[in-house]
Amino acid sequence: MKRVALIGLGTISKFYEKGLKNSSPLKLVATVDLSKDATAREAFSKYPFYTEYQKAYEAQKFDYALIATPPHTHFEIAKYFLEKGVSVIVEKPAVLNLQEYDFLASLAKEKGAYFTVMFHWQYANELEGYLSLFQNEPIEEIKIKICDNYGVGGIIRDEKRGLNGAWLDSGVNALSVLAKLLPFVDVQILSAESQVCKESGLPLYCDVRLKMDGIPVEIVVDWREDTDQKDSWLKVEGKTVWVNHTQERVLFDGKTYDFAEMQRLESHYYNYFTRFKEGETQKGRRIHEVLFAVNERLR
16 A cells, blocks of 8 residues: 655545545555645545645655645655655646756656646546446547636636646646547647637637547537536537546437436545556546647647
């Protein structure tokens, strides 16, 4: 069992609690956040708490740093731990450019540690449900639409601007799903259009068209209004399969298959932490390579 420190107690990390509590490969031993009033601190109140990750490591000497801080902080924190030979699990996106990704991956190899990105959508019950139903059926077309309630009236909410916009935060989820459904080898960017926040200049709506392994793919990310809904539509043998990520359901041919077991995000992380395999990469570099290439087209 590997000893783990959770770095960052913001909104997302509160969904880690059940998964970490039930994980056999991982044992949480400490938490870290700059703020003593961090959003998820209460969920982890029984664990030692630190406001500096350096002091947490000095005291606990853990094996893994689980990084759930804002994306622009990931590189420096991951670099600190990897230099000490401590393995890293980091929330998506891992970093904000491919050069940083390659540096950290190389550093991990040099130090005999692991650098792993947590693509939580790859562990969604409804996605695994789809694969159980249609794993051997060739996909002819895919559309993914992600609506997050991170903006209103053409403005990204202040507290969400640290996520670096709709594409880098939500588009990466769509790409991780595609990486689980397809070989994810031959990727062509056909078009990439966006609308930007009037104040921050960050993308709050994106429409990206790809050809992936010969299959037409459309990804729409919409942060413009106060809506929280995630869906995928896959054409299989000329028929449409609707994967409703929000309700964790698959709908096909007039039938509904319900795969909900717990709150959606909680189930993602429960599956991830309880099935954790050391060194698993899940096509991490390739996902980031496409993520950043599209982001350049959106600018």
